[in-house]
Amino acid sequence: MLGKKGFNSQIIIYILLFIYSLFILAPVYVVLVSSFRTSEDVFKYMTPFSWRTLIPTKITFVAYVDIFKEINFGRALFNSFFISIMSVLGGLVVNSMAGFAFAHFRFKGRDILFVIVLVTFMIPFESIAIPLYNFIRQLGLVNTYTGLILPSIANGMIIFLFRQFFKGFPQALFESARIDGASWFTIFYKIVLPISKPVIVSASILMLILKWNEFFYPLLVGNSPEYRVVQVAISNFFTQYQTKWNLLFAGVILAAIIPILILLPLQRFFVQAVTGTGIKE
Amino acid sequence: MKTDRYIIFIFLFPALVILFFFKVYPLFYAVIRSLYSYSFIKHTLNFVGLINYIKLFSDPVFLDSLKMTLKFNLIVNPLQVIMATLIAVLVNQRVKGINTFRTLFYLPVAISIPIASVIWGLLLKPNGFINGILSLAEIPKQLFLISQTQALYCIILIISWIGFSYWMIFILAALQEIPLQIYESACIDGASPLQRFIYVTLPLLKRAIVFIAVGATTANFLMFAPVYTLTQGGPSRSTHLLMYEAYESAFSYSDVGRSNAIVVMLIMIILIVVGIQLRVLRTED
Numbered sequence: 001m002l003g004k005k006g007f008n009s010q011i012i013i014y015i016l017l018f019i020y021s022l023f024i025l026a027p028v029y030v031v032l033v034s035s036f037r038t039s040e041d042v043f044k045y046m047t048p049f050s051w052r053t054l055i056p057t058k059i060t061f062v063a064y065v066d067i068f069k070e071i072n073f074g075r076a077l078f079n080s081f082f083i084s085i086m087s088v089l090g091g092l093v094v095n096s097m098a099g100f101a102f103a104h105f106r107f108k109g110r111d112i113l114f115v116i117v118l119v120t121f122m123i124p125f126e127s128i129a130i131p132l133y134n135f136i137r138q139l140g141l142v143n144t145y146t147g148l149i150l151p152s153i154a155n156g157m158i159i160f161l162f163r164q165f166f167k168g169f170p171q172a173l174f175e176s177a178r179i180d181g182a183s184w185f186t187i188f189y190k191i192v193l194p195i196s197k198p199v200i201v202s203a204s205i206l207m208l209i210l211k212w213n214e215f216f217y218p219l220l221v222g223n224s225p226e227y228r229v230v231q232v233a234i235s236n237f238f239t240q241y242q243t244k245w246n247l248l249f250a251g252v253i254l255a256a257i258i259p260i261l262i263l264l265p266l267q268r269f270f271v272q273a274v275t276g277t278g279i280k281e
Numbered sequence: 282m283k284t285d286r287y288i289i290f291i292f293l294f295p296a297l298v299i300l301f302f303f304k305v306y307p308l309f310y311a312v313i314r315s316l317y318s319y320s321f322i323k324h325t326l327n328f329v330g331l332i333n334y335i336k337l338f339s340d341p342v343f344l345d346s347l348k349m350t351l352k353f354n355l356i357v358n359p360l361q362v363i364m365a366t367l368i369a370v371l372v373n374q375r376v377k378g379i380n381t382f383r384t385l386f387y388l389p390v391a392i393s394i395p396i397a398s399v400i401w402g403l404l405l406k407p408n409g410f411i412n413g414i415l416s417l418a419e420i421p422k423q424l425f426l427i428s429q430t431q432a433l434y435c436i437i438l439i440i441s442w443i444g445f446s447y448w449m450i451f452i453l454a455a456l457q458e459i460p461l462q463i464y465e466s467a468c469i470d471g472a473s474p475l476q477r478f479i480y481v482t483l484p485l486l487k488r489a490i491v492f493i494a495v496g497a498t499t500a501n502f503l504m505f506a507p508v509y510t511l512t513q514g515g516p517s518r519s520t521h522l523l524m525y526e527a528y529e530s531a532f533s534y535s536d537v538g539r540s541n542a543i544v545v546m547l548i549m550i551i552l553i554v555v556g557i558q559l560r561v562l563r564t565e566d
Contacts, residue, residue: 013374021385024385025385026410027410043408049461077415094296097291097296101449120300120305122501124548125523126547127503128311130541131311132307150303154298155297183288200342213392214395215393219509231396235399235510238510239513248399255393256392260390262391263390263391264387264388270390274450275454
């Protein structure tokens, strides 16, 4: 483990890395390649296995066009974008303010309240899914954007993230502003947030990916064609449309590409958010 | 520093209200609702105490599902914990280009479980890619998701495809906090790489391993998406996991009381299993 590794160990390590990379990449590659085929060709070349399985001879974009025309995937994409972005914006405001309050305000019951907030993060969604659906239904928010966005805006983990970060700011930073008569709002929005870019990036990435990939909740609360998000749309598509495979593959690529493009370049921030380790520059 | 009450209120209120109404309240509601039964004839909600729970234990569908869920978790949880740790160690090796591999290994984490289910669902079709590869080795076509014996393992594969990478993140973070000096002194003491791993690395990873064991257990006991998308509990109820049964109970049989009872039972099972894990893993000091 130290210094340069012996040649033999290096070979073994690279072999293992290569094998696991195949395990990760092969499914994605197959889907990508299949999305550029026509629906008849998709399974024509899978078995028997040949070089044609991996490299398409005729590339066509028909799947990508048809998926918008025939099953209105564009609507699902729009829904996912809109709901995810609004969730992130709302979440940034709500969770950062709560995190700041826990970090710098003194009030009775603060610590107990914070522990309770953390505990809510550990409540697995499935355990509250059905009663939550009932509640949303009572509120008349089924199949509405509000119903799809609102409940997940507050997130104990994100509040924790913000609190940890804000704790790094000394009270002295605020004292002079307070003496000058600045309100906490001014302090928060004009002083604190502008220098909080790292935690804002981490929190945004985490919230965006979580919301974009959310499935069970939108399945219950937003299953109508108008409000369906891509996760639900593709899942339903798989069971319903048993012949247009290439459309399905195209949908998968479109649905997966967004979180992939966000996660991979910014993985450092994602990892910091998920492990709750100190957010570093 | 003096802070007006109402400012504290404004900063905290939105988050607390949302958390309370959409996380805490439904949890209590689930428990209480499991003690009630809805009569379609009389259109009333009646308190029935623990009847919903008692009926579960004489229900063959529930018992079957329970057995299967336990078997599923007995396999998938240790598998994910062990593999996540091994892969983290692999990806922590200091060889050239390791950063590229590490980035690549994060890929499945970006993909949601339903999307991964669809991806693998297509690969595992009788005329799909995996059978194509097997045909190269002259292995006959497997039924995979439509096989009573193989379907559950396919689901284990699919969720682990993401799970290995996701849980790896935590072990990797812990690995990277281990100072090099510790390894150096172990080397000086003449420890072999395997010895270094067992006696130096693993103990230092204990906390992270416990963390991912608890996390994976919780997530896997509540697994739902692959069953809904790919198998709907089949073939022949071989993938009928408990969470799916809870879902069916509420939305196919309209028995919400029973549905919540199943979920509460799941939570209790999780608490027991996690409790056992914490006991076992803590005492190995």
